[in-house]
Amino acid sequence: MKNSAFRPKSALRNFGVSLGFLTAATAAAGLLSRFSSNMVNVSMIYILSVLMIARYTDGYIPGIAASVINTFFVNLVFTYPYMELNFSLEGYPATFLCMLAISVITSAATSRMKEQSLILSEREKLLMEAEKEKMRANLLRAISHDLRTPLTSIIGTSTAYLENSDALSDSDKKAMVQNIHEDSNWLLNMVENLLSVTRIRDGESKVSKTPEPLEEVVSEAVQRFRKRLPDALVTVKVPEDFIMIPMDATLIEQVLINLLENAYYHGNPRKPITLNAFIQDGMACFQVSDHGPGIPVQNLSSIFDGSVYTAKSSDSRKGMGIGLSICKTIISAHSGSIEAANLSDGACFTFSLPLGENTNENKA
Numbered sequence: 001m002k003n004s005a006f007r008p009k010s011a012l013r014n015f016g017v018s019l020g021f022l023t024a025a026t027a028a029a030g031l032l033s034r035f036s037s038n039m040v041n042v043s044m045i046y047i048l049s050v051l052m053i054a055r056y057t058d059g060y061i062p063g064i065a066a067s068v069i070n071t072f073f074v075n076l077v078f079t080y081p082y083m084e085l086n087f088s089l090e091g092y093p094a095t096f097l098c099m100l101a102i103s104v105i106t107s108a109a110t111s112r113m114k115e116q117s118l119i120l121s122e123r124e125k126l127l128m129e130a131e132k133e134k135m136r137a138n139l140l141r142a143i144s145h146d147l148r149t150p151l152t153s154i155i156g157t158s159t160a161y162l163e164n165s166d167a168l169s170d171s172d173k174k175a176m177v178q179n180i181h182e183d184s185n186w187l188l189n190m191v192e193n194l195l196s197v198t199r200i201r202d203g204e205s206k207v208s209k210t211p212e213p214l215e216e217v218v219s220e221a222v223q224r225f226r227k228r229l230p231d232a233l234v235t236v237k238v239p240e241d242f243i244m245i246p247m248d249a250t251l252i253e254q255v256l257i258n259l260l261e262n263a264y265y266h267g268n269p270r271k272p273i274t275l276n277a278f279i280q281d282g283m284a285c286f287q288v289s290d291h292g293p294g295i296p297v298q299n300l301s302s303i304f305d306g307s308v309y310t311a312k313s314s315d316s317r318k319g320m321g322i323g324l325s326i327c328k329t330i331i332s333a334h335s336g337s338i339e340a341a342n343l344s345d346g347a348c349f350t351f352s353l354p355l356g357e358n359t360n361e362n363k364a
Helices: 003-035 039-056 061-078 091-166 171-197 213-227 251-267 321-333
Strands: 209-214 233-235 241-247 271-281 283-289 337-343 347-355 362-363
Touching: 003 039, 003 061, 039 061, 061 091, 061 347, 091 171, 091 321, 171 251, 209 213, 209 251, 213 233, 213 241, 213 271, 241 251, 241 347, 251 271, 251 283, 251 321, 251 347, 321 337, 321 347
Parallel strands: 233 271
Antiparallel strands: 209 241, 241 362, 271 283, 283 347, 337 347
């Protein structure tokens, strides 16, 4: 019933398209017949018009109708006696029957292929929508996990401070305020993550990319990370060459910060985190590795899908779900890739970005 509402409009469009191709075929056949009397060429032109009509109209009827019309039109206009229908001449019945059969079969095959293509396209859209819904559900689940815990901690700590402030020592008060400060920074980081995702256009997953110096992007990310975690140790390795990468610098810096914070909270904070940037196979690669317990093998394949995963840590608020999910969204929007792996003494996250065609790699 849904398609029937559009039938008049579709029929009018089919008629216009068919008339246009038949008119073009007749003009071409008329021009060709002035220089050659070979009816095979004329027939091929009309068969081609049937193919185009079947391709650019809806349903089987326009192509089949054009096949019949073309067969009679070729006999009427381009065969002797002209302007008269005559299928009795020697060889003509077989010729026109073959032309009609070829036209009908071609039209039907083209229409069927178009329908199958539409079906496949619809299935692909449904799969993409299902995947988007799954990612959205995982993201919401991760948000609820990663935001609820620090909020609960802030409320609990502030309540304890207000109710017992007279009985608390100065060191206890300072420790409680420090906990509130850290939890607030963690919430701020989560909000920045969410704002980063909103910068990616919904549905198209594209970003505005401009050439940015690799070394400056890494330096800015590390500085912002150290402002949040002054005690963190980071070893940075970048190429000696001056390298420009097409990217949204703010988003890529957010990815680096997310990975560095994960390495700090889920690795060994007493050992340095390694941030290594290098060029490989036309890609700019960034690796962040730690010296922690690594990632459970069962989580490696799904760690970026937004599912909630928290490593064994005394700090229960430091979840991995939303941060890594957002990392994947940002890198995918840059036409790059991201993956996780375990090392002998920790975990390693690697993402790659295309260098682009106009990348400058000059010696510093």
